[in-house]
Amino acid sequence: MHPADVARLGGIEVTTAGIVEGFLAGQHRSPRRGFSVEFAEHRQYQPGDEPRYVDWKLLGRTDRLYVKQFEEETNLRAMLVVDASASMAWRGDPARLTKLDYATRLAAAMALVLLRQRDATGLVTFADTVQSVTPARVRRGQWAQLAGELGAIQPGQGTAAEPALRQVVAALRRRGMVVFCSDLLLDRTLTLKALKFLRHRGHEVLVLHIADPAELELGGGEETRFRDPETGESVTLAPGEWAGAYRRTVDGVVRAWGSACRAAGMRYALLPTDLPFGTALSRALGA
Amino acid sequence: MGFTAPWALAGLALAALPILLHLVQRREPPERAFPAVRYLEDATRDHRRQLRLRHLLLLALRTLLVIALVLAAAGAFVRGAMPFGRHAPSALVLIVDHSASSTAVWGGEPALTGIQRAADAVLARATAGDRLWLLTATGVPRTGSAEELRAAVATLEPAARPMDLGAAVAVARDLLAGVDRPGEVVVVTDAQGSAITPTRGEGPLTVLRADGDPPPNRGLAALDAGAQPWGGDGGRVTATLLGVATDPVAAALEVDGRTVRELLVASGAPLTLPVPPLTAGWHEVRLTLAPDEFRLDDTARVAVRVAPPAAVAWTPGDRWLDAALDVLAADGRVRAGAEITLGSLGRGRSVVVPPSDLALLPALNRALAGRGLRWRYGAVQDGAGALDSGAVLPFRAGVSRRVVLESATTGAGEVLVTADGAPWAVRDGDIVLLGSRLDPAWTELPLTAGFVPLLDHLLTRTLSGDLFLTTAVPGTPVVLPGLVTGVTRAGNEVAVEGGAPWRPAGPGIHYLLRGVDTVGAITAALPDGESDLVPLTDAELRNRWPGAVVRAWDEADAAAFGSSGRGDLRPLLLLLALGCVIGESLLAGRGRSVVR
Numbered sequence: 001m002h003p004a005d006v007a008r009l010g011g012i013e014v015t016t017a018g019i020v021e022g023f024l025a026g027q028h029r030s031p032r033r034g035f036s037v038e039f040a041e042h043r044q045y046q047p048g049d050e051p052r053y054v055d056w057k058l059l060g061r062t063d064r065l066y067v068k069q070f071e072e073e074t075n076l077r078a079m080l081v082v083d084a085s086a087s088m089a090w091r092g093d094p095a096r097l098t099k100l101d102y103a104t105r106l107a108a109a110m111a112l113v114l115l116r117q118r119d120a121t122g123l124v125t126f127a128d129t130v131q132s133v134t135p136a137r138v139r140r141g142q143w144a145q146l147a148g149e150l151g152a153i154q155p156g157q158g159t160a161a162e163p164a165l166r167q168v169v170a171a172l173r174r175r176g177m178v179v180f181c182s183d184l185l186l187d188r189t190l191t192l193k194a195l196k197f198l199r200h201r202g203h204e205v206l207v208l209h210i211a212d213p214a215e216l217e218l219g220g221g222e223e224t225r226f227r228d229p230e231t232g233e234s235v236t237l238a239p240g241e242w243a244g245a246y247r248r249t250v251d252g253v254v255r256a257w258g259s260a261c262r263a264a265g266m267r268y269a270l271l272p273t274d275l276p277f278g279t280a281l282s283r284a285l286g287a
Numbered sequence: 288m289g290f291t292a293p294w295a296l297a298g299l300a301l302a303a304l305p306i307l308l309h310l311v312q313r314r315e316p317p318e319r320a321f322p323a324v325r326y327l328e329d330a331t332r333d334h335r336r337q338l339r340l341r342h343l344l345l346l347a348l349r350t351l352l353v354i355a356l357v358l359a360a361a362g363a364f365v366r367g368a369m370p371f372g373r374h375a376p377s378a379l380v381l382i383v384d385h386s387a388s389s390t391a392v393w394g395g396e397p398a399l400t401g402i403q404r405a406a407d408a409v410l411a412r413a414t415a416g417d418r419l420w421l422l423t424a425t426g427v428p429r430t431g432s433a434e435e436l437r438a439a440v441a442t443l444e445p446a447a448r449p450m451d452l453g454a455a456v457a458v459a460r461d462l463l464a465g466v467d468r469p470g471e472v473v474v475v476t477d478a479q480g481s482a483i484t485p486t487r488g489e490g491p492l493t494v495l496r497a498d499g500d501p502p503p504n505r506g507l508a509a510l511d512a513g514a515q516p517w518g519g520d521g522g523r524v525t526a527t528l529l530g531v532a533t534d535p536v537a538a539a540l541e542v543d544g545r546t547v548r549e550l551l552v553a554s555g556a557p558l559t560l561p562v563p564p565l566t567a568g569w570h571e572v573r574l575t576l577a578p579d580e581f582r583l584d585d586t587a588r589v590a591v592r593v594a595p596p597a598a599v600a601w602t603p604g605d606r607w608l609d610a611a612l613d614v615l616a617a618d619g620r621v622r623a624g625a626e627i628t629l630g631s632l633g634r635g636r637s638v639v640v641p642p643s644d645l646a647l648l649p650a651l652n653r654a655l656a657g658r659g660l661r662w663r664y665g666a667v668q669d670g671a672g673a674l675d676s677g678a679v680l681p682f683r684a685g686v687s688r689r690v691v692l693e694s695a696t697t698g699a700g701e702v703l704v705t706a707d708g709a710p711w712a713v714r715d716g717d718i719v720l721l722g723s724r725l726d727p728a729w730t731e732l733p734l735t736a737g738f739v740p741l742l743d744h745l746l747t748r749t750l751s752g753d754l755f756l757t758t759a760v761p762g763t764p765v766v767l768p769g770l771v772t773g774v775t776r777a778g779n780e781v782a783v784e785g786g787a788p789w790r791p792a793g794p795g796i797h798y799l800l801r802g803v804d805t806v807g808a809i810t811a812a813l814p815d816g817e818s819d820l821v822p823l824t825d826a827e828l829r830n831r832w833p834g835a836v837v838r839a840w841d842e843a844d845a846a847a848f849g850s851s852g853r854g855d856l857r858p859l860l861l862l863l864a865l866g867c868v869i870g871e872s873l874l875a876g877r878g879r880s881v882v883r
Contacts, residue, residue: 087322185322215323223316228324235327236316241338242330249330250323 042066076119076177077136079168080107080146081161082153083182083210085127086230089155091273092214099210102273103181104150106208106280110179111146113285122171123149126164127156133167136176158230159186165194168203175202179284183210184257185230196264205266208284209257213272218246291362291376291468298357305349309342345874352867359860374848374855376416378470380459381409381436383423385443386450387761387813388479391502391581391820398477398497399445401840405495406440406475408843414855417848418470420462424450424762428462447583447793448762449817452476453484456832460488473847475840477501480823481816483831492832493846497822498839505530505554506584506818507574509758509810514740516594516747516754518619521564526574526587528554529818537577543570552576565593569805571796583794584818590796590808592754597746598624600633607725607733611742620743627750629742630725632658636717636750640724641690648690660715661699665691674732675705679712679744685731686711689722703749712745719745755799755807760814764788768807773800 045054045065053067088100097105107123114121115138122136123146134149161182168178178198184191184207199205220239227234239246254270261268269283290296321327331338362376383406389399413419413433420428421436424446429439456472463470471491476482478496508527528536535551540560552558562572569592576585599621601608608630615621628637632654642651645667652663672686680703692710694700700715711722723729725738732738748754759765767774771785776797783789791797791811799807825837838846 090320090322183322185325215321215326218327220319225316225318226321226324226327227318229320229322231324233324233328234318235324235331237327237331242327245330246326249326253326253329 042068076114076117077122077172077174078110078114078119078177078179079122079124079136079172080111081124081126081164081168081178081180081182082107082150083127083159083161083180083186084125084131084153084156085159085183085185086155086157087159087183087185087228088210090212090229092212092219096212097273099183099212099273100153100155102271103208103210104153106210106271106277106284107179107181108143108147108150109277109281110284112143113281115143120176121146124164124167124171125149125153126160128158128160129156130160130164130167131156133171135171161186161191162194165191165198168198169201172201172203175204177204177206179206179208181208181210183212183215184253188257188260192260192264195261195266199264199266205261205264206284207257207261207266207268208280209254209268209270211270211272213274216247216250216272218243289364290358291364293361295357295361298360299354301357302350302353304353305346309346341874345871348867348871348874352864352871355860355864355867359857359864363856363860374412374414376414376418376468376855377848378418378420378463378466378468379409379413379848380420380422380428380462380470380472381406381440382452382455382459382472382474382476383421383440383443384450384452384474384476384479384482385424385446386479386482387445387447387583387817388449388477388482388581388820390445390447390583391477391504393477393497393502393580394499397445399443401497402475402477403440403443405840405843407437409473409475409495409847410437410440412844412847418466418468420459422455422459424448426455426458428458445583446762447813449760449814450482451484452482453486453831456486456492457488460486460490463490464488471848475843477820478822478828479817479820480827481814481819483823483828485831489834492835494828494832494835494837495840495843495846496825496828496837498841501820501822502580503530504579504581504584504818504820505536505576506581506813507576507587508815509812510572510574510587510589512572512589512591514743515756516592516751517562517565518596519564519567519593520619521562522591523559523561524572524574524589524591525557525559526552527557528552528576529584529815530554530820539575541573541575544573562591565591567593567595569593569798569808581818581820584813586794587812588794588796589810590756590798592756592808594747594751596620596622597751598622598626599629599746600625600627601629602631605630605725607727607738608742611733611739614739615743615746620747627746629746632718638719638721638745638750640721641729643724645690655718655720658716658718660718660720661696662692662694662710662713662715662720664720665693667691672707674711674730675708677704679703679749680737680741682735682737684735684737686723686729687731688729692720692722703745714749717750719749756810757807758810758812759791761791761793761811764790765809767799770801771799771806772802774798774809775800 042055042058043066045067049067055066055068058066082103084100088103089098091098111121118138120136120138121142123134125131131153132149134146180195195205195207218239223236223238225234225236258268271280271283383402385399385402389397389402391398393401410419410433419433419436420430421439422428423443452474456474459472463472471493473493473495475495506529508529511525513523535553538550538552539546540548542562542565547563548560569590571588572591573586573588578585596619599612601612603609612621626635630638630640632639632651641664642648648664655663667688667690669688674680674684674686676683686706689706689711692713700713702710702713703719704712706722713720725733727734755768757765765788767783767785767787767789769786771783773780773782774789774797776795780800791809794811794813797809797811798805799809828837829835836846
């Protein structure tokens with residue numbers, strides 16, 4: 001299904017489930033199926049509950065009967081890092097999703113996939129500052145929280161990926177997976193440095209390069225002043241004269257990101273916003 | 288720099304078009320949000336300066352293209368030497384001297400061939416933008432394209448007549464005065480001195496002349512047959528050898544195509560040649576030299592009228608008439624007879640003088656009226672007067688007494704001689720009336736040397752059939768006698784109007800006809816100066832035509848269209864425009880290839 005069609009169906013919560021169901025239909029079960037349990041929450045004791053799950057310490061302190069509820073612990077903790085800068089709120093065609101819309105839907109879908117695999121999943125959104133941090137968990141309602149966070153993202157102004165990635169370092173104390181969703185219109189050196197640091201910490205890093213097709217192919221003929229919505233910088237030129245050079249530059253950027261990521265052991269995928277989500281998920285999750 | 292169509296310079300305003308478009312394009316372009324500006328900057332960083340330079344070059348090329356096209360449309364030219372292959376649109380009058388002298392053979396070929404070659408070289412340089420005229424011996428300028436005029440030049444025949452090149456140049460300059468472009472006159476000639484006459488007007492004039500020495504030439508001036516008609520005992524013709532002094536040259540005297548004498552003639556004094564007795568009628572006497580390089584003056588002709596002596600009756604005893612008639616009789620001009628009555632009214636042709644007894648005038652008038660004469664004698668006038676000179680009487684003579692000649696009808700007969708403007712001798716039909724008796728008491732005429740020729744004219748020409756004998760230059764008009772109805776030459780007769788001008792087409796004898804009778808002849812011959820083939824020197828030529836540029840025939844291709852001193856800039860401008868177009872295409876294409 002085309003992303004634009006998906007977007008017309010409804011909000012993230014509604015549409016993501018469809019996306020993921022379709023995606024998972026052809027997938028194997030997660031190889032990272034948990035082998036241990038971890039405390040998740042308390043609830044009041046009810047007749048019939050196994051006494052061994054009664055939290056005796058809590059009974060001693062509060063004089064109330066609570067039973068422990070445990071979650072299956074995974075060996076993967078994933079953190080979705082979504083760029084919410086102003087450039088992400090752009091689209092070259094009104095019929096298409098903005099890069100941010102595309103990224104949030106894609107992140108939501110990935111979160112749902114991961115959570116269904118019982119992988120703890122968190123979220124960091126950033127623009128010129130870190131906007132929100134949702135720790136990685138696998139509890140029930142996590143996906144709804146993440147979807148809510150993603151749906152509530154407001155585009156910021158600039159892009160400051162490096163602080164956001166530092167937040168990830170703090171959030172993922174153990175080895176995990178970092179999914180970095182961005183249009184990569186940022187300081188590549190700093191960002192790569194931060195990503196490499198994550199990789200150095202043993203995290204699996206997936207860089208999803210969200211790009212509007214109009215950013216990949218420069219269209220139009222008349223001379224136009226192109227203004228960067230983030231920085232306000234502008235360039236005036238006739239697109240018809242520069243389409244080729246622009247294409248080569250973009251190809252170079254894509255190749256540079258790909259090479260840098262591969263060299264650092266990271267995965268990189270270019271995802272145009274007209275790419276169907278299923279295909280995008282396949283590229284993102286290495287299917 | 289000048290322009291043949293300066294109004295087209297208004298198009299220079301179009302040169303601002305590329306600049307305006309450039310400025311319009313430089314106005315604030317539409318703005319578009321585009322996050323990947325950094326990619327654009329990266330893409331254009333290396334080529335932006337090159338692109339700006341390319342835009343400036345394109346602007347310059349397009350502006351230059353417009354300017355070049357406008358200047359070409361305005362007919363730009365430069366003054367001075369012609370550094371370019373083409374000349375500015377010009378007007379040119381080409382005068383081709385194909386006069387009789389052009390038949391002379393110079394260096395193995397007729398001068399006309401060289402003249403045609405030079406003229407063709409001139410016309411070959413003409414372009415479609417030129418206005419051209421060809422002026423030949425006809426005197427009528429002919430306009431046309433270069434190809435048409437080249438064809439006309441190639442088919443030119445010798446005109447067998449002289450040309451007045453000075454007059455032709457004047458006509459040419461008048462033509463050029465009415466054109467809106469620079470003009471020049473080019474004369475292609477053998478530079479014969481007699482043709483280079485003074486001219487008028489101003490303007491560029493180029494003379495392409497023969498280069499080298501002319502062929503030696505001797506020719507004949509027109510033959511003089513003396514007083515005519517001749518009697519039956521023959522006569523004499525006088526010839527004069529013209530041209531450079533040479534050894535005696537063989538000649539043949541022919542009468543009606545039959546050689547009657549062969550001789551050697553030399554330049555110097557006129558040569559008088561006797562002609563044997565001829566039968567009554569018209570004869571063509573011709574003297575022909577051995578041929579040389581210029582044939583048209585090697586033959587001289589004259590028409591000779593042979594008639595028997597007039598038979599004259601007069602009353603002996605008048606000492607003046609007796610003496611004069613004795614002279615005429617001795618010369619074979621008259622004889623005693625009854626055909627013409629001299630001194631009184633006879634039965635036939637008569638020369639009537641007033642009677643010595645003036646009382647007889649009324650009777651004489653009645654007799655004249657009875658003969659149908661429209662003239663009569665009037666009152667007697669005494670007093671000093673003078674006879675006016677004319678064709679019959681080539682000098683003036685005093686008159687002391689005369690009888691007025693009156694005519695009842697205006698324009699009747701022919702007034703032969705006047706005295707102080709009044710008729711003194713008239714002819715009406717076959718009667719001639721004289722106003723005075725041929726006596727010194729009436730007129731001093733009998734005492735003058737012209738008395739005998741006057742009687743000879745009256746008796747042998749006026750009353751024996753007047754002859755119209757003259758010479759003419761081919762192509763020049765001759766006023767024909769009033770009663771002439773036709774002209775014949777070599778058996779070809781053409782009807783003419785008596786009293787009107789007529790032009791003999793070429794050398795030869797043209798007989799004048801009145802009905803079926805031959806009443807005269809026009810001997811058409813080249814003027815004597817045409818035999819002198821020596822050309823003017825360049826200095827002499829420039830002296831006659833100040834400001835003329837003199838070149839040789841083989842310099843025709845370089846000389847033509849150069850006198851106006853203007854070089855056509857249009858080919859260069861069009862070449863420049865083409866270069867701009869090519870440059871613009873290459874630059875635009877290269878620019879596109881650079882950024883792709």
